[in-house]
Amino acid sequence: MSKDQLISYVKKFVPLDDIEAKQFVSNFEEVNVKKRQFIVQPNFTNKHRVFVVKGAFRSYALAPDGQEHTLQFAIENWWVSDFNSYIYQHPSTLFIVALEDSTILQIEFNKEQELKKVNHKFETFFRIMAEKGLAFEHRRIVINLTHSAEERYQNFLSNFPNFVQRVPQYALASYLGMTTEFLSRIRNKRAKKS
Amino acid sequence: MSKDQLISYVKKFVPLDDIEAKQFVSNFEEVNVKKRQFIVQPNFTNKHRVFVVKGAFRSYALAPDGQEHTLQFAIENWWVSDFNSYIYQHPSTLFIVALEDSTILQIEFNKEQELKKVNHKFETFFRIMAEKGLAFEHRRIVINLTHSAEERYQNFLSNFPNFVQRVPQYALASYLGMTTEFLSRIRNKRAKKS
DNA sequence: CTTATTTCTTGAACTACTTCATATTTATTG
DNA sequence: CAATAAATATGAAGTAGTTCAAGAAATAAG
Numbered sequence: 001m002s003k004d005q006l007i008s009y010v011k012k013f014v015p016l017d018d019i020e021a022k023q024f025v026s027n028f029e030e031v032n033v034k035k036r037q038f039i040v041q042p043n044f045t046n047k048h049r050v051f052v053v054k055g056a057f058r059s060y061a062l063a064p065d066g067q068e069h070t071l072q073f074a075i076e077n078w079w080v081s082d083f084n085s086y087i088y089q090h091p092s093t094l095f096i097v098a099l100e101d102s103t104i105l106q107i108e109f110n111k112e113q114e115l116k117k118v119n120h121k122f123e124t125f126f127r128i129m130a131e132k133g134l135a136f137e138h139r140r141i142v143i144n145l146t147h148s149a150e151e152r153y154q155n156f157l158s159n160f161p162n163f164v165q166r167v168p169q170y171a172l173a174s175y176l177g178m179t180t181e182f183l184s185r186i187r188n189k190r191a192k193k194s
Numbered sequence: 195m196s197k198d199q200l201i202s203y204v205k206k207f208v209p210l211d212d213i214e215a216k217q218f219v220s221n222f223e224e225v226n227v228k229k230r231q232f233i234v235q236p237n238f239t240n241k242h243r244v245f246v247v248k249g250a251f252r253s254y255a256l257a258p259d260g261q262e263h264t265l266q267f268a269i270e271n272w273w274v275s276d277f278n279s280y281i282y283q284h285p286s287t288l289f290i291v292a293l294e295d296s297t298i299l300q301i302e303f304n305k306e307q308e309l310k311k312v313n314h315k316f317e318t319f320f321r322i323m324a325e326k327g328l329a330f331e332h333r334r335i336v337i338n339l340t341h342s343a344e345e346r347y348q349n350f351l352s353n354f355p356n357f358v359q360r361v362p363q364y365a366l367a368s369y370l371g372m373t374t375e376f377l378s379r380i381r382n383k384r385a386k387k388s
Numbered sequence: 389c390t391t392a393t394t395t396c397t398t399g400a401a402c403t404a405c406t407t408c409a410t411a412t413t414t415a416t417t418g
Numbered sequence: 419c420a421a422t423a424a425a426t427a428t429g430a431a432g433t434a435g436t437t438c439a440a441g442a443a444a445t446a447a448g
Contacts, residue, residue, distance in 0.1 A: 061336050069339035071332060084329045093336075116321075120314045127310070127317060130324035135278045137331040138265060142255045142287075144338065145263035145371055149405070169426065177339055182405060184427055343435070363396065376435055378397055 002030055002053040006105050009051070009077055013128045014121045024122060027115055028105040033098045039080075040096035046085035048106035052078050055102020056166050059094050060174065068095075070175035073167055079129065099167060149178045150186050196224055196247040200299050203245070203271055207322045208315045218316060221309055222299040227292045233274075234290035240279035242300035246272050249296020250360050253288050254368065262289075264369035267354075267361055273323065293361060343372045344380050 003025040010016060010024060033039060033055070040046045040059070050057075057080045059072040071094060074080040085092035089109060107115075115122040143155055153176055157164060164172070169187075170180035197219040204210060204218060227233060227249065234240045234253070244251075251274045253266045265288060268274040279286035283303060301309075310317040337349055347370055351358060358366070363381075364374035 061340055063340045067340075069336065071336055071339075083325075083332050087325050087329055116318070120317060123314060123317045123321060124310070127321035127324060130321060130328050131277075131281050134324050134328040134331060135281055137328060137335065138277050141331065141335065141338075142263065142265055144335075145265075145368070146255055146257045146261075168424095174339070179406060180426075181407080181428080185405095188427070362394090373436060374396075375398085375437080379435095382397075 002103060002105060003028065005053055005077070006051055010125055014125045016121065020119065020121065023119075024115065025105070027111040028107045031104050031106060033102045033104060035098050035101050037098050038095055039098070039104070040082050040085070040092050040094060042093055042095065043091045045089055046082040046092045046096075047109055049079060049081050049086060049109075049112060050104045050106045052076055052080065053103040053105055055104075056099040057096055057102065058099050058167065058171050059096040060171070061094055068171075068174055070171050073099075073163055073171075073175065075163065075166060083133075099171075144177060149176065149182060152176045152178075153183060153186055196297060196299060197222065199247055199271070200245055204319055208319045210315065214313065214315065217313075218309065219299070221305040222301045225298050225300060227296045227298060229292050229295050231292050232289055233292070233298070234276050234279070234286050234288060236287055236289065237285045239283055240276040240286045240290075241303055243273060243275050243280060243303075243306060244298045244300045246270055246274065247297040247299055249298075250293040251290055251296065252293050252361065252365050253290040254365070255288055262365075262368055264365050267293075267357055267365075267369065269357065269360065277327075293365075338371060343370065343376060346370045346372075347377060347380055 006025050006028065007016070007021045010021070016024065028051070030053070039048075039050065039057070042062070052074050054076055057074045058070055059074075059080060059082060060068045060070045062068055072080060080096055082092040082094040082096065084090065085094070086109065112126070116126055117123075143152060147155065153172075156172070156176060167175075169183055173180040173183035176183070200219050200222065201210070201215045204215070210218065222245070224247070233242075233244065233251070236256070246268050248270055251268045252264055253268075253274060253276060254262045254264045256262055266274060274290055276286040276288040276290065278284065279288070280303065306320070310320055337346060341349060350366070350370060361369075363377055367374040367377035370377070
């Protein structure tokens with residue numbers, strides 16, 4: 001059952017007894033999402049924090065000139081949301097779209113607040129999630145500032161080999177801050193020579 | 195007294211009675227830091243989370259080619275650390291240097307763990323800090339991906355007018371992902387014409 | 389208050405990456 | 419399994435931003 005997957009995920013960070021585990025996941029709702037379906041859209045408040053049970057998602061911003069810029073990818077056992085929209089409960093500025101037919105577990109903002117209030121361990125869990133997320137984004141920013149387009153791609157390859165097969169090239173390119181054409185050239189450069 | 199400044203900062207996020215406030219800040223040590231002094235250096239583990247009481251700091255990565263890339267600025271009522279080094283207690287990869295003579299309040303990693311364990315409110319506080327930090331970095335990444343060098347500068351100007359006077363141009367340029375020469379041109383372009 | 393050091397400025401040549409346009413391949417749908 | 423759409427590939431021309439070099443201005447130090 002998909003909720004067991006979430007329970008074992010949470011237990012990696014905080015110890016939970018059976019009652020706590022059950023209470024935690026009872027606040028989550030399972031939803032199936034078809035490929036190309038949006039779960040978050042600009043101007044609508046992102047009401048849920050979502051855990052990916054199966055499938056893949058991509059969050060992106062749409063620039064005035066129509067270009068899409070990928071902020072985040074998420075596959076099994078990752079979380080997705082427009083974090084600014086979710087934590088402040090303000091209208092979103094991002095799209096979040098399914099890259100594959102997917103299954104998610106989502107919790108409403110208010111229920112999450114309740115969980116954090118009622119049990120110190122749940123508070124700790126969400127603290128750890130935020131800290132890991134922040135540390136992750138710091139690493140990303142440093143890499144973006146210090147590396148060339150090709151180095152950023154190679155770095156992504158070695159850090160997230162399992163993502164590479166599952167995300168379209170144009171989305172990966174925009175995640176890495178380059179055009180899909182340029183990423184295409186990077187990828188085919190080595191192959192070409194041989 | 196500088197610890198009062200920290201107390202009123204914390205109270206903006208979680209309600210604390212006098213005993214709790216006193217307990218919280220008793221774990222912090224006040225330190226004076228001279229301009230150009232380093233409080234974090236690569237290969238040494240970042241042992242403290244630091245709150246800036248007075249002054250200004252800058253954290254940066256040093257690229258193999260010798261270029262400095264600014265990850266973060268911090269002035270009064272901001273926090274600084276090499277977050278990856280601090281939360282995982284691994285060796286740092288960044289420098290953190292004082293841009294002015296400064297006063298900080300620092301807490302040791304173990305003492306912070308203790309605080310979070312002992313009182314749910316303290317856990318909540320650090321959760322909120324991490325969440326706000328993560329939301330902030332998400333905004334930064336979107337801006338970096340979607341805006342030109344000049345737009346990033348203008349955006350920084352309007353969001354952080356009080357930082358601009360206090361950070362050297364080369365540091366701001368590298369924060370914004372451009373060279374100091376290019377930022378100089380952006381700044382002098384408008385003035386030139388009139 | 390003079391000298392040394394650091395930071396900022398400006399020009400000119402350069403390059404990493406983009407843009408545009410079109411062809412090719414791969415996926416999706418009836 | 420055709421037909422259509424979506425994603426990728428590739429060439430050629432363009433540009434935002436870099437690099438290098440050298441001078442001017444501002445800060446720091448004796």
